[in-house]
Each structure stands twice: as structure tokens, then as C-alpha cells.
Amino acid sequence: MEQTGGWEQETLINELHQGYELTKQLKHHIGPLTSPESCEFLVHKIISTYDRALSILKFGDSAGEFQQVAGTFEPPQPLTGGSPMSEASDQCHKDAYKKRKTSPRWTEQVRVCSGKGTGDDGFTWRKYGQKDILGANFPRAYYRCTHRHVQGCLATKQVQKSDADPSIVEITYRGRHTCIQSPALASSGKEFAKQKKCHLLEENQRIPLFNFGTGFKTEDMGIMEETFPSFSFPSSPSKTQNVETISFPEPLKEKNLLGSEFLSVFEFPIDNFGFGENLQHSESDLSEIISAPTSVTNSPTGNLDFFSLDQVDFDPNFQFDASEFFS
């Protein structure tokens, strides 16, 4: 928990750098042909990026202990009992990050208001198993990305009702999405997602602008972090303020996981979906991703351009001047 600061510094730099890239993209996208959804998504992403950066500055490290709420970090809190979620009423939403030695994963608890709170997180999932878990009152369901075979997406998730409160489901995400699922598609729900399936690859080739799954995780610490006040915000974006008082709009609670699997630190918009294989090699060692980012980008789709860290100069003295991005 107490760290030298190297990790968060790097994260901070990367966050800022991502904000830079996103802003540049937004600049390019602002125009008559631009879809409002894309712009809005970029804006939210940018805000989230800076939000995280600010959070890092504000709280220092301990990211592994953070619970992330509404796309922002909050200082460490106990996971159970008296947690904010218990008071958050319907839109209650909380992320919990649990450390795992060999299989880091990121767990989110979602209160189910209707019957479908188990997974409409913007991705399409296919259930592949269910198990009764020892000591648990409810079985655990296993899902993998629908596009596992088509695009080699290795993202999986586990959904299990909470013993303590059946109205809450714990969703544990593992791996990251390497498939392309746009926010417009995702935010339109499953119907859109169904339509999209047939055109997934076309979408990939047509608008390889950015990956709509984004996020932030730290696998080397055995945890994953993430979440944006995502693209599906119906109206007002989060205003980057006050991380303590933010509450989710109702729709957000089922959308905010969109990018849970992505390593935004290294994945930049245009081609940030190429690290799926990384996870296999480095679930518990982020350094492997860092040291050999391009050696494992053997996506089955074969036509993805992957971001090369070589292209990124993580200058410690990175200067950030927003004005130049809009010039």
C-alpha cells in the first residue's frame, strides 16, 4: 500500500497522456461528420482520465485499496458494513477491488433493481457455466465475451448474488475485452448489440477510432481498477468535482463497467484493444506488459494495429497544456 510513488507517478503520467491523446482525438472528431455519441464519450473519457489523475494527486497511492465510485477514487473504506453503498439507495453502486495472488480480478457490487442487473455493462456476454460455491447461498454464473472466438476476446466475468443481500450481485471481471464494442452500440442496449454482432468486424475496420472499453487497472498489485462515468451518461457528464459526493445516475450503474478490462495506462484510443493476450501472460505481473508490450499482441483478428509503447515517450517532465490541443 505504501509505495515509493513510482507506480502512481507512472499512472499519473499515463493518465495525463491519455487525456492528451483523447483530447487530440476529440479535436479531430469535432466536425459535421462527428457523431454526438463519440464526442460525448470522448468527453467523458477525458474527464475520467483527469479525474483519476487528480485523485492520484489527491490521495497519493493505495490504489489497490481504493474503492472506486462513479469513476472516481475514494479513500480506502471497509468493504462491508456501513459502506456507502448501503446508503446509496437504488443507484447504489460500488466497486471493490480485491487482491488476488494468482488471479487478479476486479469485483463490482451492483444492486439489482429489476431482474437484469447482472450484466448489461455494455458488453455482450455468453454464459458458459454455473457452479454452486461452497458456503455461498447462491450459485455463481460464469460468462465470457460473446466475441471470444470471433475476435479472440478473453474477457470473462462471474456473477453471484450476495449472500448478505440478494438484491446485490457481485460481478467479478477477469481479463479485458479485446473485442470492439462501441459505446453507441453498447449504450443502446442489447438490441443494438445484437445488430452489431453481424457488423462487428466491419465496424472494426470502418471506425477504428478508439476502443470504447477503457479503463484502468493495475494487475501487478493483484487488483483491477476502473470505471468511468461512462459514455452512457444520459445527460450531464460528471463534473470532475468532488469525488466524495458523486452519485450515479440510474442508468450508469449498468454501464459503468464498460471498460473494466482495459489497461488504459498503455492502451490508447486508436488501437488499444490489443492486449488481450497479455493477460494470459501477466495477470499478476504488469511489468511484463510494460517490458514486452508488443510481443504478445497476437490477436486472432490479425488486422488490429497495436499501440506500441515505443511510440510513447513517457516523459517524466511531461508538460500539459490543454490550450495547444485545441489550437
Added chain:
DNA sequence: CGGATTTGACCGTA
């Protein structure tokens, strides 16, 4: 009929 779900079997790990 194709894709998604169910469910028992199988496998790896601790």
C-alpha cells in the same frame, strides 16, 4: 436453424 443457456463431466490447483 443458429445462437444462447443449462448442466454434468472434466481438469487444474492448493
Added chain:
DNA sequence: TACGGTCAAATCCG
């Protein structure tokens, strides 16, 4: 050996 995770055949569903 028990348990969690995955596979795959059977079944369901639109």
C-alpha cells in the same frame, strides 16, 4: 481430495 473454473453435449428460444 475438495473446490473453483471450464468444457461441451443437450436443450431451449427467438
